[in-house]
Amino acid sequence: MKHITRFGIFMTLAVLLTGMLLIQGCSDSDVAPTSPNTDQALRTTGALNPAVREVMAIQERNTTALMATQDVIGTATTIDENGNPAILLLVTSEKAMGAMPADIDGVPVKILLTDPIVAMKGKPGGGGGGGGSVDHKALQTPPIQMGTSGGWHYDLANGYCCGGTLGSLIQVGGQLRILSNYHVFEADIVNGGNGRKATTGDPIVQPGLIDIGCNAASGQDVATLVVSHSIPNNNVDCSTATIISGMVDPSGAILEIGTLSSQTVAAYVGQNVKKSGRTTGLTRSSVSGLNATVSVSYEDECAGSTAFTKTYTGQIVIDNKGSKFLAGGDSGSLMVEDATSNPRAVGLLFAGSRSAAIANPIDEVLSFLGASMVGN
Amino acid sequence: MAHPTRDISAVLKDHAAGWMQIPGVTMVAEGQTETGAPCLRIYVLELTPQLRGRLPDAVEGYPVEIEESGEIKPLGAGG
Numbered sequence: 001m002k003h004i005t006r007f008g009i010f011m012t013l014a015v016l017l018t019g020m021l022l023i024q025g026c027s028d029s030d031v032a033p034t035s036p037n038t039d040q041a042l043r044t045t046g047a048l049n050p051a052v053r054e055v056m057a058i059q060e061r062n063t064t065a066l067m068a069t070q071d072v073i074g075t076a077t078t079i080d081e082n083g084n085p086a087i088l089l090l091v092t093s094e095k096a097m098g099a100m101p102a103d104i105d106g107v108p109v110k111i112l113l114t115d116p117i118v119a120m121k122g123k124p125g126g127g128g129g130g131g132g133s134v135d136h137k138a139l140q141t142p143p144i145q146m147g148t149s150g151g152w153h154y155d156l157a158n159g160y161c162c163g164g165t166l167g168s169l170i171q172v173g174g175q176l177r178i179l180s181n182y183h184v185f186e187a188d189i190v191n192g193g194n195g196r197k198a199t200t201g202d203p204i205v206q207p208g209l210i211d212i213g214c215n216a217a218s219g220q221d222v223a224t225l226v227v228s229h230s231i232p233n234n235n236v237d238c239s240t241a242t243i244i245s246g247m248v249d250p251s252g253a254i255l256e257i258g259t260l261s262s263q264t265v266a267a268y269v270g271q272n273v274k275k276s277g278r279t280t281g282l283t284r285s286s287v288s289g290l291n292a293t294v295s296v297s298y299e300d301e302c303a304g305s306t307a308f309t310k311t312y313t314g315q316i317v318i319d320n321k322g323s324k325f326l327a328g329g330d331s332g333s334l335m336v337e338d339a340t341s342n343p344r345a346v347g348l349l350f351a352g353s354r355s356a357a358i359a360n361p362i363d364e365v366l367s368f369l370g371a372s373m374v375g376n
Numbered sequence: 377m378a379h380p381t382r383d384i385s386a387v388l389k390d391h392a393a394g395w396m397q398i399p400g401v402t403m404v405a406e407g408q409t410e411t412g413a414p415c416l417r418i419y420v421l422e423l424t425p426q427l428r429g430r431l432p433d434a435v436e437g438y439p440v441e442i443e444e445s446g447e448i449k450p451l452g453a454g455g
Contacts, residue, residue, distance in 0.1 A: 151452075160454050160455060161454070161455065162452055162453060162454040162455075163452065163453050163454075164451075164452040164453060181450070181452070183450045183452050184452050187452075208453070210453050210454065210455050237450070269406075269407060269408045270408065278453065279453065288407055288417075289405030289406060289407040289417055290405060290406045290407075291385055291388060291405060291406045292403055292404065292405035292406075293388075293392040293393075293396055293403065293404050293405070294402065294403035294404075294419075294448055295396065295402070295403075295448075296448060296449060296450060297449065298450060302454055303454055311396070313392075315405075317403070317405050317407070317417075326451060327451065328451050328452065328453045328454075329451065329452065329453030330451050331450055331451040331452045331453075332452075349451070350450060350451065351448055351449060351450050351451055352448060352449075352451050353402070353445045353446040353447055353448045353449070354445070354446040355419075355443065355444065355445050355446060356403070356419060356443070356445050356448065357451075358403075358448065
């Protein structure tokens with residue numbers, strides 16, 4: 001009985017994935033390629049295309065056997081880099097990746113390493129998490145994990161309060177510090193609406209003021225700010241805060257991601273990535289562009305006036321259609337490769353729009369700070 | 377379309393500043409077409425016929441894709 005239920009779930013998953021992938025191909029609004037290959041035809045005809053139907057049949061014939069392989073959790077029909085129909089296998093371990101065939105009955109195989117797929121619970125009350133069960137806006141019991149709401153303790157001005165994400169833990173000269181953005185920790189550079197500027201030694205509060213009714217007394221101080229003035233004169237939007245002993249998990253664990261590798265990895269187009277942030281929680285996407293030049297405007301305090309516009313070069317662009325990967329309040333999140341355990345850091349997320357998210361390459365951030373990632 | 381003779385990063389570097397000066401352009405980057413070929417990508421606030429007319433279809437053998445991004449801004453939260 002257990003086996004039948006399990007198989008039923010897998011078959012459902014396979015069918016759903018097939019539909020999702022083909023629908024995604026049909027609805028993609030990017031500029032159509034001019035290449036004469038069959039890719040566009042396959043995408044526009046989807047499951048009605050005879051070639052796709054043939055691959056779906058092969059996929060279905062082999063699904064039972066594939067599912068019996070350890071750490072294989074799904075199969076689907078997809079389109080490969082050459083525009084030809086292919087079989088997609090979802091696996092949860094690198095060992096399983098290595099054990100998969102290059103083709104099945106002559107059909108090329110694509111392999112996607114993913115986390116286990118679980119039933120989605122409803123959103124927690126008032127919480128972020130992208131529909132997951134972890135509340136990224138909640139007051140945590142110390143020592144806290146990263147990927148959570150936080151910000152400058154005094155980030156209240158002009159009738160508003162502000163915040164972002166305490167993204168990850170780094171090491172600077174033997175000191176453990178929280179890594180976030182300049183505009184989350186230290187963007188208040190005028191006395192303006194609150195009579196103060198962000199200064200080294202100021203407390204960093206968790207959750208951020210925006211999630212505790214703008215009342216810092218309802219949160220907890222977890223670190224002290226180290227002003228770094230990364231912008232406007234440098235190419236990274238970063239800031240750090242030294243952790244207060246006992247308040248932050250020294251392993252650097254991030255909500256819904258866990259501990260990291262101490263190593264980093266460079267971005268590449270098509271790379272699958274994920275992040276854990278205050279607003280949208282754990283989300284996944286892929287790198288769509290590299291070496292980007294982009295101008296971003298910053299305010300001089302919470303709800304303040306424009307302070308300057310910074311033009312960045314060499315940035316990472318991530319697909320963010322519908323702001324599903326990154327939204328307001330997620331700034332400061334660390335972007336990592338979409339690996340199951342101890343993923344490597346890729347970038348520091350800091351800006352975006354309804355269709356694109358932007359990250360500083362993590363090596364440039366760490367180099368600026370003289371830092372390394374905390375991880376295994 | 378001519379075959380590329382220079383690295384795409386060098387081509388982008390030579391054109392990025394000029395494109396960023398065009399009103400409505402928000403970002404430029406290297407990307408890939410759906411078929412996996414390298415391309416130049418220009419992101420715009422809103423794609424109007426006037427703006428489209430100012431942007432190329434290809435440069436030095438690389439296709440240029442245009443994408444509407446809307447406004448790009450820091451993603452802190454305020455409320």
